[in-house]
Amino acid sequence: MAAKKSKNLLWKIHQWIGLYVGIVIAALSLTGAVAVFIPEIDAFLERGYELKETGDSYVPMNGIISQVQLENPDFRVLGAMPPAKAADPLILDIFYDAGAKDSQRIQVFINPYTGTILGQKSHTDSLSNYLRQIHVRLMDSWWGRQLVGLAGIGLFILCITGLLIYGQFMKNQIFGAIRQKNLRILMADWHKMIGMAALLFNLMIAGTGAWLGLQPVLIKAFDIKAPNTFVRSEKISNPEIDIDQEYDFWKAVEIAKAQIPEFTPTQVIPSKNGTNTIEVKGDAGHLPFEPHISKLVLDKTSLEILDVYDIREQAFSDKFYYIQEGLHFGRFGGIFLKITYALLAITSGVLSITGFFIYLIRKKKTGEEKDLVKKTIFIYSISTIALIVFLGLIAVFIGYAYATMLMTPAVYIFLFCFISYQLYNYWKKENLSKETIHEKG
Incomplete structure (x- = not known):
């Protein structure tokens, strides 16, 4: 009896967290699968700035900075990115501070051998910045990063409860075997198989994602000091x-x-x-x-x-602090590792979709009811993809600030409506159950 109650509790935890966090996990799954390729995307979009000819020596940086500032008088220099290869341009990072809406961070591409300005692009309104911001903080400037961290905790709990629920069941079923009895069982088998196959990866992504998302809160709450923060004690000049x-x-x-x-x-x-x-x-x-x-x-x-x-x-504590983002985005091992990361990243989205499908269809009897579930899942999935693409187009072609003006309230309106709807259904179900017991009594 105790074992049955324990299993029922695990089911409830798995189900409720999946319902409330699943849609966020699905969005993060899709954006994360693309975000691992941000360096490659940047390299592709910036290939036009590669140098056709190289020289023997570089132009002094002071002259380059003076020229860039002359053409951009209202901008201040943040820093520079030296060429990694002989044919790479020098990139000067400059910033114009004009409030949240109109501030701009620009990357200026320069031939380091001649000092010639090859062109410039907005980092703020770039595709790579959009992909990072939507994945890291859902483009929400308030609590988006913390929401992503909570989603990481949710995914971690889903992985653990899924292992405890399905681990015993999978012992009696050949791994990879998919039963074709009906659509619900088909989806359930896919859900179990994908969950088990990608378990370790999703646990790692969940743990690192939770840390990266909640990092500002955790650092403040536990007074964690970031390593690598050397600052010269004396001021040499003003x-x-x-x-x-x-x-x-x-x-x-x-x-x-x-x-x-x-x-x-x-x-x-x-x-x-x-x-x-x-x-x-x-x-x-x-x-x-x-x-x-x-x-x-x-x-x-x-x-x-x-x-x-x-x-x-450095000490283990420093390495542990700085390994989180590298592991989360697969920034080691080359392009084939990133492709593996992208494929595995999609699994958490697939688990969200199949889990949601199983929850909705389990009590449906008629073909019409089952068709409605399939349409609901399809609408949720396509709407999420369409929103991500739509916001990306706004960020790149109109401005990132305008995309955030749409996304920030949208995040909270959606979460409020979704959670309110689920709580209403739960309240309605509980009241109906009490009425039924009262009538029988």
């Missing part, structure tokens, strides 16, 4: 002088390469607060850490080394 202080960009990059083995510089960020420093950030080796974590901090004037941070040489 911020106005620091911003205009010239420095040898290319020499700083070479010093960083020589100091950290297998180091690929990806960002060079000059200080703007008077500390007179340069941070050369990048990746050390092909390891599953988030990008731009290893770094070298130099004095802007003398290029004296002030701090070296090679993630490979």
Whole structure:
């Protein structure tokens, strides 16, 4: 009897979390399957900026910055991305602060051998920024990131309860066997098989996704200090002088390469607060850490080394802190690993859809009722895909800020209506059950 009650409780937990979190998991599944390819998408869209000819030496960065600022007087320089290969352009990252609606972050592509500006694009309104923002925070500027973190916890619980519910059942069924008795059993078998096949992957995605989503709240609640936060203690000059202080960009990059083995510089960020420093950030080796974590901090004037941070040489706590995003997005192992990630990412969406289908159809008797369930699932799925594509078009062709103005209220309106509807159905069911018991009594 106790075992039966325990199993019924697991069923209820699995069912309710699936109902309330499933639609979010399905959306994150789809966007995540595409988001793993953000670097490749950027490389494809920016292929027109590749250099046809290369030179022997680079133009000094100070002249390049002056030229870019002359053409963009209202923008401030955030940093620069040095070329990874000889044919790659130098990318200068600049920002225009005009409030949430009109602020713009622009990437300027430059021939480092001649100083010629090849073109520029909006990072804010780019496809890669849209894909990241919709997956990381559902494009919601309020609590979107936390909602995604809660969805990660929900997926983790679904995986564990699914294992406890179906693990015993799967022992008596050949793995991969799909029964064709009826549509509900067909979907149930697919649900079980996919859930078990992708269990470890979904547990990893759920755990890392929960941490990344809830990170701001957890850091504040438990006073967690982020590693790799070296700041020069003294102020060498005032911020106005620091911003205009010239420095040898290319020499700083070479010093960083020589100091950290297998180091690929990806960002060079000059200080703007008077500390007179340069941070050369990048990746050390092909390891599953988030990008731009290893770094070298130099004095802007003398290029004296002030701090070296090679993630490979840090304590386990640092590595654990920075491995979450790398594991979540498959940023190691090359393109074939990313393809595997994308295929496995879709499984959580398939589990949401099949689970929702099983829940809706289990008490349907007539063919008409079953057809209605199929239409409902189809409408939910197509509507979700259509919304993601529609918002992407708005973000890229009209502006990311306008897409968020639509998405932020839409997230909360949908969640409020969906949860209210489910609670109403539950209340109605409970009242009906009480009335039936009362009538029988």
